[in-house]
Amino acid sequence: EGPHVCEECGQAFQNSRGLARHRPVHRSEQPFVCDQCGKAFQNSRGLAQHHYMHRTERPHVCEECSKAFKSV
Structure with a gap:
């Protein structure tokens, strides 16, 4: 399992969980x-x-x- 990269901003995460926590940053959902x-x-x-x-x-x-x- 390699690095998990955000398609929106290119930020890389060590695991899929980190990427999943990051994704809402790009949405206006609060x-x-x-x-x-x-x-x-x-x-x-x-x-x-x-x-x-x-x-x-x-x-x-x-x-x-x-x-x-x-x-x-």
Whole structure:
């Protein structure tokens, strides 16, 4: 089994699974949608990484000390 090359961009992968994961990059399909902000992703891994951002964001900044907090 030789290298698996994307016909769209020429990027090579060691196995067919890598190529299969790569293929959606060339399509506009983004079926994984964040229920908190509506941002869409091509795969569940991207959505999971994005969800982590929501858990760690601190949008409220104190005007006195500049510390950030999750809630007021």
